[in-house]
Amino acid sequence: MNSSAIAITTALLLFFRIYFTIGAIFAVLFAVFLVKRVDPGARGWAIGFRLLIMPGVSVFWPLFVWRLIRGQQTPTERNIHRLRAQQNSV
Amino acid sequence: MSVAYKSIQWNRTKIIYDLLLLAAIAIYLFLFTWSAQQISPDLEMLGIQIRAFGSAAFILLHVILSIGPLCRLNRKFLPLLYNRRHMGVTMFFLGLIHAIGFNLSSLPLLDKLPFKIPFKVTGALYWYHDFGDLDPIVSQFAGNTHYGSLVRFPFETLGVIGLAILFLMAITSHDFWLANLTAPIWKGLHMMVYVAYAALVGHVALGAIQTNRHPLLTVVVGLGLIWITVIHLIAALKERRGDQPIRNTAPATDNFVEIGSIYDIPNTRAKIVSVAGERVAVFKYDGKVSAISNVCQHQNGPLGEGKFIDGCITCPWHGYQYLPETGASPPPFVESVPTFNVQVRGDRIFVSTIPNPPGTQTPAAHIPPELEGQA
Amino acid sequence: MTSDPMNNPNPQSPKQQEDEFFSGYSRWPKSIKSFFFKFIPLLFVGVVLFGVIVPRVHDQFNAGKFSRGEFQGLLVGEPVPHLLVPRKGKIESGSQFSRYLLSGFSKSAPPAKVTDHIGKWVQLKGTAVHRNNLTVVATGGAEPIDAPAGAPSAPEPGIPLGKFSLNGEILDGKCYPGVMKPGQGKTHRACAIRCISGGVPAVFRSHNEQGDPLYFLLADNEGKAVNKQVLDLVADPIQIEGEVTQYGDLFVIKADPSSYQRV
Numbered sequence: 252m253n254s255s256a257i258a259i260t261t262a263l264l265l266f267f268r269i270y271f272t273i274g275a276i277f278a279v280l281f282a283v284f285l286v287k288r289v290d291p292g293a294r295g296w297a298i299g300f301r302l303l304i305m306p307g308v309s310v311f312w313p314l315f316v317w318r319l320i321r322g323q324q325t326p327t328e329r330n331i332h333r334l335r336a337q338q339n340s341v
Numbered sequence: 342m343s344v345a346y347k348s349i350q351w352n353r354t355k356i357i358y359d360l361l362l363l364a365a366i367a368i369y370l371f372l373f374t375w376s377a378q379q380i381s382p383d384l385e386m387l388g389i390q391i392r393a394f395g396s397a398a399f400i401l402l403h404v405i406l407s408i409g410p411l412c413r414l415n416r417k418f419l420p421l422l423y424n425r426r427h428m429g430v431t432m433f434f435l436g437l438i439h440a441i442g443f444n445l446s447s448l449p450l451l452d453k454l455p456f457k458i459p460f461k462v463t464g465a466l467y468w469y470h471d472f473g474d475l476d477p478i479v480s481q482f483a484g485n486t487h488y489g490s491l492v493r494f495p496f497e498t499l500g501v502i503g504l505a506i507l508f509l510m511a512i513t514s515h516d517f518w519l520a521n522l523t524a525p526i527w528k529g530l531h532m533m534v535y536v537a538y539a540a541l542v543g544h545v546a547l548g549a550i551q552t553n554r555h556p557l558l559t560v561v562v563g564l565g566l567i568w569i570t571v572i573h574l575i576a577a578l579k580e581r582r583g584d585q586p587i588r589n590t591a592p593a594t595d596n597f598v599e600i601g602s603i604y605d606i607p608n609t610r611a612k613i614v615s616v617a618g619e620r621v622a623v624f625k626y627d628g629k630v631s632a633i634s635n636v637c638q639h640q641n642g643p644l645g646e647g648k649f650i651d652g653c654i655t656c657p658w659h660g661y662q663y664l665p666e667t668g669a670s671p672p673p674f675v676e677s678v679p680t681f682n683v684q685v686r687g688d689r690i691f692v693s694t695i696p697n698p699p700g701t702q703t704p705a706a707h708i709p710p711e712l713e714g715q716a
Numbered sequence: 717m718t719s720d721p722m723n724n725p726n727p728q729s730p731k732q733q734e735d736e737f738f739s740g741y742s743r744w745p746k747s748i749k750s751f752f753f754k755f756i757p758l759l760f761v762g763v764v765l766f767g768v769i770v771p772r773v774h775d776q777f778n779a780g781k782f783s784r785g786e787f788q789g790l791l792v793g794e795p796v797p798h799l800l801v802p803r804k805g806k807i808e809s810g811s812q813f814s815r816y817l818l819s820g821f822s823k824s825a826p827p828a829k830v831t832d833h834i835g836k837w838v839q840l841k842g843t844a845v846h847r848n849n850l851t852v853v854a855t856g857g858a859e860p861i862d863a864p865a866g867a868p869s870a871p872e873p874g875i876p877l878g879k880f881s882l883n884g885e886i887l888d889g890k891c892y893p894g895v896m897k898p899g900q901g902k903t904h905r906a907c908a909i910r911c912i913s914g915g916v917p918a919v920f921r922s923h924n925e926q927g928d929p930l931y932f933l934l935a936d937n938e939g940k941a942v943n944k945q946v947l948d949l950v951a952d953p954i955q956i957e958g959e960v961t962q963y964g965d966l967f968v969i970k971a972d973p974s975s976y977q978r979v
Contacts, residue, residue: 256483257475264478290521291675292346299348300517307512314521328523328641331618332634332679336696354740361756365763372767380772385895389771396770404759416738417751423740472822473910484906493952497906552901555773607735648737660739 274309281308281315289318290325346517358424362431369397387463391439392549394462398435399545403565405429406538410576416646419657426514429534433511436504441466465497496548499540506537516639524641542566597684597691603630603708604688611654613645617694621681624649624665629705631665632681632692639676669700688712782845782894787816787853788861790871793834795935795942795968796889796917797826799853802867811964812868816844817852817889817917817933823907825915829857837863847893849965850919850931854890874961874968881957882969883979884922886934886950888912892919905951912943912950920956920969932960932969945973955979 282301286293293300308315318324327333349355373393378384405428411418442464446452470477470484481501487493510531519527542562550559600614606625613620613635620635622645633654635645642658649655653662653671663670669677677699683706684691690706697703736745744752789801790813800813818826821843825831830840842855863869885900888911892899896907900921912918918941920932934942934956955978958971 253483253486256486257479260479260482261476263482264476290346290517292517292520294345297345297347300346300515303348303515304517307515307518310509310512311522325520326523328525328638330525330634330636332621332636332696333699335617336679336698336701339695340698340701352741354744365760368760369763369767372764373771376768377771377774388896392771392774396766400766417748419738420740420744420748420752423738469904469907470910472824474823474914475910480906480910484909493902496902548903549774552898552903553774557769557773561770561773609735648735650737650739655737655739657738660741 271309274312275305277312277316278305278308281312285315285319289315289323292325346515348515354420355424355427358420359427362428366397366401366431366435369400370394373397388468390462391465391468394435395439395465395549398432398439399541401428401432401435402538402541403569405432406534406569407572410572413576413579414572416657422658429507430511430514433504433507436500436507438462438464440464440500440504442468465500491547492551494543494547496544496546496551499544499547503537503541503544506533506540510534510537519640524636524638528641538569596694597682598694600690600692602688603685603690603712606630609649611645611647613643614692616681616692617696620645621692622647622654623683623690623692624654625708626665628708628710629665630683630685630690630708631703631705632683633663633665633668634679634681634696636678637661637676638678644678666705667700667702668697685709781847782843784841784843786839786841787844788839788864789813789816789837790863791830791834791836791838791858792871793831794939795933797831797834798917798966799838799840800871800964802864811872813871813964814851815964815966817850817919818842819852819854819890819911819916820914821854821856823888823890823911823914823916826855827857830855833858833860836860837867845890845894847899848929848931850889850893852889852893852917872964874963877960877962877967879957880960880969881955882920882922882932883953883955884920884930884932885953886912886946887919887921888950889917889919891916892921900951902951908950909947913947915943917941918943918946918950930967932967934973935968935970937970937972939968939970942973946976949973949976949978953979 282305286301286304370393373396374386374389377389377393378386405425408418408421408425408428412422443460443462445460446454466477466481470480473480475483481497485493485495485497487495488498510533513522513527513530522530545562550562553559598616600616600623601612603625606612606623609624609626611622611624613622615621616632620643621632622635622643623630623632624645626649633644635643637644637656637658639656639661640658642656642661644654644656644663647655647657649665650662652664654665655662661670661676662674663676663678666680667677668680679696679699680701680703681696682693682703685706685708687709736747738745738748787799787801789799792798792800797818799816799818801816803812803814818830820826830838837860838858839861840853840855840858842853845852845854886908887900887904888908890911891904891907896904898904900908918934920934922930922932924930934946936942936945954976956969956971956976958969958975961968961970
């Protein structure tokens, strides 16, 4: 046990607490108001669904902030068939 | 599915699955405590619960990791895969209770009840680190920093790493996350379960096993590790054999490649071949042949191992469906996969090496009527 | 040609297998159903076996007990605060006192309300935790009292036993005898560090030739507590070479903590 380990741990804990606190506040706003803008599948008011995504949004909130700012919606995966199909259709 | 999200799309299979899962865990926890009490009647039970939940999570992790390879080896196991995510989330909660405990009376709303619910489990974090002169979490990470030594290695940190990965997997288990992260990234995240498994084997080996003197514990954990490794290797070998390039076929002409005979494919089923750098599922149904990309948009399941049901190609994993001539899911669903032009010359099937964009109308190739009777 | 038995190229083959397919939202095919009717009971047999056997292969349970009580005795401060309680009845073996180590109620040293009275006769309430012949009393305060009539006026002096080199493990004096299982070794290391850092007496557990545990209080060359100096060696197998002194049934080993060797 040493003081620098304690200092580093305390600092990291503070960082995570701030990150998750911001995330949790954003997650509530997102799940209630914003999720429809990002994902067209979020229709209606299924409360269970909105509660279920909150923990994840508290962690991945920067991704959704970015998508909201850029006005992006649910992306489509990129695999080799899809890429080749796209190239050939242009 | 891109109908409106719900928390869980309940059906009979999922309900039976979850009930059996919870019953198995309840029986295990009860027997563990009961069996421990037989050792000594006045045994203090708080520390026992930490082990009951930790071992339950570890055993369940072995079950979960076995499901994938078992399904590759025998398709009868597929129902276990169908609702595996509920098993994963349950396992995460068992691990979490092992780490930080659980007090039913302190849950929101339940703490407002006029009576206290006695169900309470102490977690390892408080049991070992609390009531001291340091924040328990700080003590957890700063108490032992001998990362350079195997014998003194802080096994608790390995447990935290495992639990953190399981946490990320649990919070992204809803289909919302498959859609928003896309299946390949989601799968990458969930493949980290193997990192978690390695960390947790280390957590058990450098913790419980290192302190424990009974050889059977070491043997059981060792056998578990060997079992998981061997079934994964066998399943991987089988997969690799299936991925052999097409042999004995004519060279590709005008961007079409011969993939075999119509007699190769049972009706309503598919042959999987590698075309354009990825697997393609070539289905035979209703006297026709169609080809679509083998990669299901939901969880990248193998469509070619699915079946043509009710006019749709149906994924074997979670039953996502695609129309064979467009690669699109029937409305209201919005998933779609690339399609491939197909020709049937004699009994031979030719597939275009250029995929069509998902949703493109791609006519199926008709099997000549004189051959159809034999096929 | 494919070798997959599922893709049967010959339509005349006897009894083509029914092409069953599982999807969660439709009825289960018969073959899968009958497979699971056998497989699920097998899983439950596994659950029962694991549930019964796994706790039995953890061989670290101890018979540590605790009991609440009131104790009267002479409070001694070094190397760590402990209470000398006069033994009642006929005293056969040497010492007139039982020696109980003291701690606070959490992972802490006994509070000032106790240590203020060092050197005096006191009465204190607390929880006694004991394992083999090691006893710790967790207490929150002490009241000075008059020396009871007939009590030995002073503790017997220590008997120097000479220099010894001992192998063993540093434990905390409270959770090891108490509720923790195993209370020693690596899995208990974190708890022992917190306890000893908080001021619970550090105890060195060694054993005699028969394998019976022997407990030693740790002291530096000046006879003072060593708690803060030994934190990094807690729960590791170590060797200590030092002067052993016997105070009744309590042994103290004096050595400079920097001379402790990991083995």
